[in-house]
């Protein structure tokens with residue numbers, strides 16, 4: 001069973017399991033949620049412009065840069081990505097679902113590879129994102145952002161060619 005422990009962490013509350021969970025086990029299936037089109041600090045993003053709220057105990061699952069679960073937004077499940085002991089806190093990597101967060105924060109997870117500023121995937125490098133399970137809508141948004149970034153250097157080259165021409169004229 002999953003329990004909410006209030007005042008249990010730097011973030012105010014945390015979600016803990018009272019039973020051992022095996023790597024790969026589906027811990028929770030999201031049901032009874034509501035679909036919205038704006039991110040709030042209580043929503044989880046499940047598509048390019050789709051977010052869900054009213055998530056029950058999941059609302060208390062904190063971020064970690066070394067998480068023990070993933071939220072699979074295609075199947076709407078929470079899955080263990082390692083064995084979890086009783087009384088351990090459950091966590092997931094917020095940028096694996098969130099492109100741009102409503103309330104960014106400084107992470108205190110203590111992991112050696114902590115990303116520090118948790119503001120959504122758009123603020124992380126591809127190298128950092130590659131270390132994690134990332135949902136498809138985040139991959140799509142990252143590819144889109146890279147495509148846009150590729151246009152920028154061309155614009156700079158065209159501009160400098162223009163300058164050269166005017167110099168030689």
Ligand SMILES: [Zn+2]
Nearest residue numbers: 065107109114
């Ligand atoms: Zn961290």
